[in-house]
Amino acid sequence: MKKLVSIGILGVQLDSFDPRRRWDRWRPTVSLCQQEDLLIDRFELLYEPKFAKLAQTVADDMQAVSPETEVNQHLISMGDPWDLESVYGALYDFAASYPFDTENEDYIVHITTGTHVCQICLFLLAESRHLPARLIQTSPPKRDPATTPGDYRIIDLDLSRYDQLAARFEIEKRDTETQLKSGIATLNASFNAMIGEIEQVAIRSPHPILITGPTGAGKSQLARRIYEVKRAKRGVSGSFVEVNCATLRGDGAMSALFGHKKGSFTGALDDRGGLLKAAHKGVLFLDEIGELGLDEQAMLLRAIEEKRFLPLGSDQETESDFTLISGTNRELSEEVRKGNFREDLLARINLWSYQLPGLSSRKEDIGPNISYELSRYAKDHGRQVAFNKEARRSYEKFATSPDAKWTGNFRDLNASITRMATLAGNRRINAEIVESEIDRLQRSWQGPKNDSQDEELLRDVLGTQAEEVDPFDQAQLALVIRACRESRSLSEAGRKLFAVSRLKKKTSNDADRLRKYLSKFGLSWDDCLA
Known part of the structure; x- marks a missing residue:
């Protein structure tokens, strides 16, 4: 069996005593060694220099009630016991230098004694596994403390051990992934795995995210869903600000992104805050970031790294703490090679990089997306439309075949469902409507080639x-x-x-x-x- 080792801070109030009534009051550190069903092999007692005498008396009493317990005293200097920085630093140093042997020993950390700040620090060190231990908390007896040591409760911070909590976490994780997928029950394994990772990144990481993929693959929609997850988890509190960089040119690009001062160029009649400022504490989505000019790229790099930038025509820096999500259908590494994109900016924005596949690469997800587009049509137009059974089978057979090019990806699918739903006079999409739509799609993809x-x-x-x-x-x-x-x-x-x-x-x-x-x-x- 492993030895049980307890770590605790001397309680200068609760562990102190009146010499004339030494055993008439409850002392939590001593009581821990009086528990009949809890045999502590070793107790590591932490104390500050000015309480050395009290620490020695408490150690003697612990061994008196439990001769099997070895008590080791550790002198630590916490300074102000209510100062989080000094207390955490002292306890962290103890944890870092202590020779833990988890193969042969189990550890419990007593969190009943010490200031509230001390207790919080012990909790944080146990939760981060700097103290590889469970927590133990003691409480005074309801009857005579001279005859009963009170109660104790052990708390394991490994939440995966708690079945109900683990089940709640799993439900929450699935709900978040569903939100990232717009509620679509996608079946493509690689896409689902990517969404699972994005869910973790959205919650835990404040760093830039780069979303690549062909036009119409859903980059903008995914960026907004990431923002919604971050906001729900208190990762951001500001707005979602979106801009298509392909629409930004010249002074207008600088002004739109970084703002400007009145009179900084012809037409600058008033001060302008800019999109980076508008995204403070929120998310800035730069779609088609590969279209930005090199000057804008240089300023954006500094804004990402330092959270500071100069508005056009200003000599006063502006601050904005935003989270960046970028989108592009370009091969940015190829653009770097051509000299069209800064290599240092690419290195900064692709810490988390995800490539969205086109619709033709996710044939198994076409069925769920057809259902989603029908639901979206009903919501947008207040009109519920459904396929006839044979019509749906015919449309899905074509949509998943090699003949379906889906060059516009989900935009093509959205347009196709919208057309058929609009033509469904009795709110039913029949085989004739499907046949006509398939012909329309094939002609649009074929183009005027001969x-x-x-x-x-x-x-x-x-x-x-x-x-x-x-x-x-x-x-x-x-x-x-x-x-x-x-x-x-x-x-x-x-x-x-x-x-x-x-x-x-x-x-x-x-x-x-x-x-x-x-x-x-x-x-x-x-x-x-x-």
């Missing part, structure tokens, strides 16, 4: 060598070149082109696959660009 356009595109890239490409390969190569021209990087183009096959691989290197394909025709990424 064989002559493919030939012209190949001649533009390959020159006279285009005639040497087999007709079988021409359509495919034209498709690849278009994907490259519509993408911001080799990796982004690869993700589009290998959207289905990449899901079957444990690890995927889309850029390398695309690079090898192009090399078969003697082409590089730069050759494909317009």
Whole structure:
């Protein structure tokens, strides 16, 4: 069996005594050694220098009532016992230097004696496991203290041991994850795992979060949900401020972000606080952060690191303690290589980085999202609409097939459900409406492409060598070149082109696959660009 070791602070009020009535009153430290069902093998008694005599008498009395207990006295200097900093520092130093042996000993910390500040510090050190111990609290007897030692209760701060508490925590965790997913019962395992981590980060971390992914993947919606979780958990108290950086240009960008002083430029008729100031104590969501100019990036970096910045035209710094969430559909590492994005800013904003997959990469989540879009339509329009059974089956079959490109991701799905719900005259979406919608989607994704356009595109890239490409390969190569021209990087183009096959691989290197394909025709990424 492990030995039981108790740690406690000498109580200069409760443990003191009248020499003439030494055993007539309850003394908590001594009473701990009088408990019949609690055999303490060793007691570590902490005391301050001016109470050395009292500590020795209490130690003698403890051994008198419990000869089996070894009492060790530890001199500590806490200074003002009501000063949190000095008390915590003294107890922390004791915990750091004590030779704990958890393999062979169990530890309990007595929190009945000492000032309230001492008790709080002992609690914090036990909760953080600097003191690898449970807590024990004693209370005086209801009858004669000369014959009964009173009661005690042991408190284990490992909350996972308490089934009801653990169940409540699990329910709370699930509720938070559901909130982050807008209440959608998603089935994609990797997406759900990512949301589970974001839930922890949203609650525990004040650091920047970077959300990447294609347009329409839900970056803005997720950013707002993160803010709502932070606010609910008291992580932030201010507002959610959102801006699309692609709309910011020139002096207007500086002014919108950092504010300006009256007269700082033509048209600056009044002082302006700016978006960073508006997000004080809240969350600032910079969507499409890759569109920011280099000057704005430099000022933003300082604002993130120092929580201070200079409004345009001002010589007085402004403070704003905001949490930053950034969104982008660009490959920022590629933008750094091109000199369009600051490497130090990227390093600062991607401590927590999450890539939202497109809808075509989450086919199993299309069904739940269809239900969500119908609910949202009902809420927005006050009109409940549902599918006929066969119509729903037909639409989901198409939506999860390779023919469904979902180039606009969830925006495409939202628009599609809105159109069908609007046309459902009797509030039922039937097979005819679904068939018409599928045709509309396919035409919108196909675009005005034809064989002559493919030939012209190949001649533009390959020159006279285009005639040497087999007709079988021409359509495919034209498709690849278009994907490259519509993408911001080799990796982004690869993700589009290998959207289905990449899901079957444990690890995927889309850029390398695309690079090898192009090399078969003697082409590089730069050759494909317009």
